[in-house]
Amino acid sequence: MPLDDRREDFLVAVALTEFSVHYETADPKLAEQAWQLAADRLVDHDVRPAEAVDALEIGV
Template structure:
């Protein structure tokens, strides 16, 4: 069972992926997704490029 931290980081990764894939098609929505992801990462003091490693999934 994932911890709250792992769940939040996984959501942040998914939101980041969403923002990248919809950047052209829906820039406002992509920006909102990116901001939500950034807020979750900031809460755990994790940089976007470190998010997948910070999940610590075994």
């Protein structure tokens, strides 16, 4: 199933968030940058985190 741009951005945001969590203690600056990039992707689509979970159908 091909991904549309919005869904792809959500997946990238999730990956960046996951990265930021795992590297928070190893490299706080890099983790913060990853978190900010993730947030920016969601803001670009005017989406809050709960909406991203729904859009990705996580847990369904």
